[in-house]
Amino acid sequence: MTVAARRAVGIVLTLGLFVAAVTVVTAPAVGASGSTEATAAAVKPYPGFEKAYRSSFPIPKKVGGKTYTIGCQNPVGQGNETTTTFCKGVQAEASALGMKYIGLDDGLSIDKQVSNFNQLLARGANAIALYPLAPNALRASLAKAKRQGVAVIGFNVTFTKSAKAPGYDAQIWEGRDAEAYLSVAEMARVAPRGKVVIVGIGAPVPAIKYLAQRYRFWAKKFGLQVIGEQDNPTDDIPGGRQAMSGLLGKYSDIDGVLAYNDESAVGSYTAARSAGRNDIKIIGINGSSLGTSALDAGHVAAIIQVDAVNQGAQAAAGAYNVLTKQGGKLPLVVVMRPKLLTKDNLKSATSWAQQLAKIKGGSLTR
Amino acid sequence: MTTASDADTASARPPSRLGRLASWSASNQYVGVLLVLLCLVIVFSIQEPRFLTVANIRVLLTGIAILWMISLGLTVVMLTGGFDLSLGSMLALSGFIFVGFYSHLGVPALGAVVLTVAAGAAIGGLVNGFLIGRVGMPFLVVTIGTLSLYQGITYLVSDGQTTSITSSLLDSIGFDNALGVPITVWIMIGTLIVASFVLRMTYFGRDIYATGGNATAARLAGVHVPRTLMLAYAIAGAMAALAGVLQVAFISAASPVGSANVIFDATAAVLLGGTVLGGGVGGVGGTVIGVLFLGVLQNGLALAGIQSAWQQVISGAIVILAVLGQQLQRGRRPGDLRRLLGRSTTARDPA
Numbered sequence: 001m002t003v004a005a006r007r008a009v010g011i012v013l014t015l016g017l018f019v020a021a022v023t024v025v026t027a028p029a030v031g032a033s034g035s036t037e038a039t040a041a042a043v044k045p046y047p048g049f050e051k052a053y054r055s056s057f058p059i060p061k062k063v064g065g066k067t068y069t070i071g072c073q074n075p076v077g078q079g080n081e082t083t084t085t086f087c088k089g090v091q092a093e094a095s096a097l098g099m100k101y102i103g104l105d106d107g108l109s110i111d112k113q114v115s116n117f118n119q120l121l122a123r124g125a126n127a128i129a130l131y132p133l134a135p136n137a138l139r140a141s142l143a144k145a146k147r148q149g150v151a152v153i154g155f156n157v158t159f160t161k162s163a164k165a166p167g168y169d170a171q172i173w174e175g176r177d178a179e180a181y182l183s184v185a186e187m188a189r190v191a192p193r194g195k196v197v198i199v200g201i202g203a204p205v206p207a208i209k210y211l212a213q214r215y216r217f218w219a220k221k222f223g224l225q226v227i228g229e230q231d232n233p234t235d236d237i238p239g240g241r242q243a244m245s246g247l248l249g250k251y252s253d254i255d256g257v258l259a260y261n262d263e264s265a266v267g268s269y270t271a272a273r274s275a276g277r278n279d280i281k282i283i284g285i286n287g288s289s290l291g292t293s294a295l296d297a298g299h300v301a302a303i304i305q306v307d308a309v310n311q312g313a314q315a316a317a318g319a320y321n322v323l324t325k326q327g328g329k330l331p332l333v334v335v336m337r338p339k340l341l342t343k344d345n346l347k348s349a350t351s352w353a354q355q356l357a358k359i360k361g362g363s364l365t366r
Numbered sequence: 367m368t369t370a371s372d373a374d375t376a377s378a379r380p381p382s383r384l385g386r387l388a389s390w391s392a393s394n395q396y397v398g399v400l401l402v403l404l405c406l407v408i409v410f411s412i413q414e415p416r417f418l419t420v421a422n423i424r425v426l427l428t429g430i431a432i433l434w435m436i437s438l439g440l441t442v443v444m445l446t447g448g449f450d451l452s453l454g455s456m457l458a459l460s461g462f463i464f465v466g467f468y469s470h471l472g473v474p475a476l477g478a479v480v481l482t483v484a485a486g487a488a489i490g491g492l493v494n495g496f497l498i499g500r501v502g503m504p505f506l507v508v509t510i511g512t513l514s515l516y517q518g519i520t521y522l523v524s525d526g527q528t529t530s531i532t533s534s535l536l537d538s539i540g541f542d543n544a545l546g547v548p549i550t551v552w553i554m555i556g557t558l559i560v561a562s563f564v565l566r567m568t569y570f571g572r573d574i575y576a577t578g579g580n581a582t583a584a585r586l587a588g589v590h591v592p593r594t595l596m597l598a599y600a601i602a603g604a605m606a607a608l609a610g611v612l613q614v615a616f617i618s619a620a621s622p623v624g625s626a627n628v629i630f631d632a633t634a635a636v637l638l639g640g641t642v643l644g645g646g647v648g649g650v651g652g653t654v655i656g657v658l659f660l661g662v663l664q665n666g667l668a669l670a671g672i673q674s675a676w677q678q679v680i681s682g683a684i685v686i687l688a689v690l691g692q693q694l695q696r697g698r699r700p701g702d703l704r705r706l707l708g709r710s711t712t713a714r715d716p717a
Contacts, residue, residue, distance in 0.1 A: 078521045079623050081528075202674035231674035237617060238432070238625050245425045246668025249416045263623070270616045273541050274428045274548070275421040293530035293619045 043185040043340055046178040049161055053335040057170070057318040058327025062097050068323050069100040070316055071120035073113060073130035077105040081288040082308050083131060085352050086155060089312020090129050092359035097320050099127075110134045117141045127151040127319030129312070135165075142167030151322035153315040159207045163333040169322050170330040172314050174306045175338045176207055180214035182340045183283045186302045187256045188222035190281045194255030195227045197247045199240060199264040202233035208260050211285075215258050227251055232264045240267020248275050256281040262291030262303065269299040287341060287352075295346055307336035309355035396640040396652035398691045402684075403659045410666035417669055424548060428616075430661035431550045432457070432609045432625070434654065437632040437639075438561050439605030441653045443505075444636055445565070446598045447578040447645025450494060451509040453606040454629045455516035460486050460610030461620030462523045465531065475535040483607045489516075490603015491596045499595030524622040531618055540615030550612065557605070561650040574598055578645025634685050635660055640692065659688070 072087035074080070091101045102125060106113040110133050118141055120128050128145065132138055132154055145152050146167065155172050157165035165171045187196060198215050201208040212229065219226050230246050232239040240263055247254060248271060257272075257280060259265035265284025272280045284291050287305025294300045314334055321327045341349055350358075410417040436453050443450045463485050467478035497508045539549050565571035573594045576584035585591050609628075614620050638656030641648025663684060667677040 078526060079517075081526050084526055202678075228671070230668060230671065233674035233677060234625070234627050236623060236625055236627075237613075237621070238429075238628070241429055242664055242668055243674075245422075245429055245665055246671065248425060249414065249419075249422045249665070249669040250671060252416070266617050270540075271425055271429065275425045288528065290528040290617075290619065290621055290623075293528050294617070296530060297532070297618045299618065 043182060043189060046175075046181045046337075048177045048181055050173065050175050050177050050335045053163070053173070053333055054331055055335055055337055057314055057321055057330055057334055060097065060317050060320045060324065060326045063324045063326075067098060067100060068126040068320070069102060069124060070094045070127040070129065070319055071102040071104065071123075071125040072312065072315070073116050073120075073128065074103065074105045075108065075113065075131040075133055077107050081290070082286050082306065085288075085308035085356075086129075086131065086312040086315075088352075088356055089309040089314075089359070090316045091312070092309075092356050093313035093316035094320075096359055097316065099316065099320065106130075106133065108133065110137050114138060114141055118144075121145060121148060121150060125150060126323055127153070127316075129153045129155070129315035129319065131155040132157055139167065151319040153318045155311055155315070156207055158333075159210055165332070170318050171333050172311050172318075173333055173335045174308075174311060175335050176211050177214050178335075179285050179304045179306070179338045180211055181218050182304045182338060183258050183285065183302075184215060184218035184222050184224060186340055186342070187219075187258060187281060187283055188224055190301050191224075191255040193223050193225070194281075195225045195251070195253050196256040196258055197227060197244075197251065197254050198229040199243045199247075199257060199259040199268055200229055200231050201235060201260055202231035202239070203235060211260055219258075224256070227254070232260075232267065235261075235263065237263050237267040237270070240264035241271045242267070244268035244271035245275075248272065248277065254280055256301075257283070259284040262286045262288050262294065265300050265303070266290060266294050269294065273299075285338075287339070292341065292346060292351070295341060295343060298343065301342070303341045305339045305341050305349070307338060309352050309359070311336050313359055396638065396655045396692075399638045399640075399652075399659055399688050400655050402688055402691075403655060403662060406659070406662050406666060410662065410669065414666070414669045417666060422665070422669070426661055426665045427554070428548050428550045429665070430657050431554055431612050433628060433631050433635065433660065434554050434657050435557065435605045435609035435612065436628050437635040437653050437657050438557055438650055439602035440629075440632045441636050441639070441641050441648065441650050442561070442565070442574060442598050442601045444641050444643065445574050445578045445645055445648060446595055447581065448498060448505040448595065448598065449509065449643075450490075450599060450602045451506070451629055452494065452512040452516055453602060453609075453632065454625055454627075455513045455520065456486060456490065456603055456606035457610040457613065457625070457628065458622055459489075459516045459520045459523075460607035461614050462520060462529070462622070463607070464611055464614055465529050465620045468531065468533065469529070475533040479535075479611050482611055483604050486607020486610070487600040487604035490606070491600030494603070495596030495599030498599065499592040520622045524620070526622055528619045528621045531614055531620060533618075536611075536615040537618065539612070540618075550615075553608075553612075557608070558650060558654055565649060570594070570597065575646055578647075580646070631660055637689055638685065638692075660685075 070090060072090040074083050074087045076083045078084055087103050094101045102120060102123065104116040106116055113133050114137055117128060117138060121144060128150060135157055142152060151169050153170055154165055154168040156174055157168055157171045159173060159176045196219065198212050200212045216226050228247050228251055230243040232243045244267060257268045259268055259282060262284045265282050268282050281301040283302045284300055285304045287303050291303040295303050318330055321330060416422055439453060440450060460482050464478055464482040467473040467481045468475060473481060494508055494512055497503045498505045542549050544552055573589045576589050577591050577594045581591050635656035636653050638659055639648060639652030641652060663681055667680060
């Protein structure tokens with residue numbers, strides 16, 4: 001074989017055989033695992049302390065005259081659908097109220113969040129909506145905003161029974177306790193008295209650590225046995241898979257998984273199915289397109305969908321109330337009610353995209 | 367692998383069994399890591415009886431499939447003396463390329479898989495490969511740029527939304543077995559065999575080593591360096607696309623969120639496997655040892671129920687120690703340790 005011929009063989013093999021490797025082995029197809037069951041009885045409404053709070057600021061009326069500007073800081077960035085939807089909600093509602101909108105990404109960086117906040121102040125924003133990554137880091141900037149008369153609405157600044165958030169005009173909770181309750185109540189329905197594991201977050205995020213505590217609290221009430229907990233170290237699907245792999249190796253009798261987000265739920269599913277455990281019920285939180293597609297495919301038993309659009313819309317509405325002095329003093333906190341999505345109600349549930357379209361049509365808060 | 371120096375020694379005096387073992391160990395930089403890997407397997411097996419069960423091994427192996435693909439592609443690029451930071455973004459983008467072929471154009475699943483991998487190769491070769499190989503731009507600058515470029519395109523194409531995909535072929539690739547072994551694992555083995563063959567048995571493979579060892583000398587020896595570089599980045603792109611297809615197979619959906627950490631894990635795996643950052647030394651055999659090392663470590667620590675923060679601390683420390691051990695193995699002189707510790711500034715004897 002000549003040199004040129006051998007070189008050509010090398011090139012062809014390199015590109016061709018990598019592709020061919022995929023097709024070397026195929027096997028008969030199997031159907032998707034049917035991990036979702038028909039909803040026999042509805043889960044009772046959430047009975048906990050968050051129920052005492054209002055679910056909406058006073059609905060503002062659009063006022064003519066001055067045009068206000070609102071900024072929304074996405075704590076993560078475009079890669080996180082849930083937090084991106086918060087800001088889309090702010091933008092849609094702001095647009096419906098005739099406000100200008102500025103969107104900035106904090107990229108999970110505390111420094112960048114402070115710098116973006118100060119940038120919004122410098123650009124003359126009249127209101128700012130943000131999900132604080134480290135509340136204390138913003139103290140000086142919040143004081144500056146107060147001096148400039150800028151309305152500041154926070155997402156999930158606190159999440160326990162304390163609703164006070166110094167420096168903020170008001171805050172919006174996504175209902176962490178209700179999320180835990182709905183997850184556990186549905187788990188108790190699909191896996192009564194079952195043995196469950198928790199997939200939590202590896203990073204030191206107090207709200208998610210609190211969620212794990214509430215899972216345990218409600219599990220006790222519903223007669224579920226929490227046999228183990230493992231963190232998702234990377235907050236993504238591979239991390240969820242890694243956490244679940246450890247749990248599957250340690251416990252052979254897992255009936256259900258309570259996962260703090262959609263990525264962890266999907267990662268848990270891939271690990272469980274790889275281990276031949278198609279029977280494990282998995283419930284995640286967020287309700288992004290990843291979670292709802294997993295629910296639709298039967299990979300998870302349920303998803304607790306956060307009301308991400310309304311969180312954003314309420315932030316814009318609350319800020320507009322403050323700026324136009326409507327509706328009196330804002331309540332310290334409003335709580336958005338998360339929804340339980342199962343395969344039964346998935347088709348009839350309003351998606352985030354549909355909610356956004358409603359706001360643009362002016363029909364959500366007015 | 368037998369080196370030229372081994373052959374010279376052999377002609378002078380027949381080596382002892384120990385001597386042969388020592389020269390094999392010296393020419394295979396991953397031997398130390400392999401030994402540590404075996405120790406890890408023994409320790410985890412004793413500590414946690416479930417570690418060596420079929421179910422856990424199945425989870426472990428399929429769990430490293432994506433890292434395996436990315437690491438093999440990265441190895442080829444690193445052998446040329448380059449690097450590709452954009453592979454994680456390419457992984458996410460390729461999921462939507464598959465969606466384009468399969469869902470929008472109606473291409474059958476198998477055809478869509480082949481076209482997606484081909485598209486990954488084309489993008490890798492014609493963007494990264496062209497800019498680095500032909501234009502001569504620094505690989506870090508180019509791949510930092512394409513990391514962001516591919517990520518942005520993925521968000522634009524997907525509108526930040528996950529797209530569901532129903533395909534019995536992909537479901538089989540993700541979760542079925544052939545001869546009792548997951549199909550994913552067969553694909554992993556297939557890619558390893560092909561990559562080993564190409565790197566060891568073809569002129570193109572030798573061109574890659576020659577380019578990484580000394581690009582100028584390679585050029586003078588008749589190697590077409592720009593084309594070699596373009597093909598190396600094409601291979602990396604193809605492997606990232608294959609990893610993307612596997613991700614789609616595992617979750618029955620294309621997600622715009624790739625794994626940001628995969629490139630760091632892949633880098634660690636390649637370095638653990640003995641491929642050096644400067645290029646010209648290493649191979650895919652060592653890389654798979656590195657991938658298995660990381661997989662076993664992560665699985666074993668998770669199995670032991672160790673807190674994820676401690677898992678990160680332990681993983682990081684073990685990877686550093688393993689690479690340090692490798693450097694010492696490569697040097698094999700006490701002076702190397704002194705030099706590493708900063709006690710001597712004497713330059714190492716290149717011989």
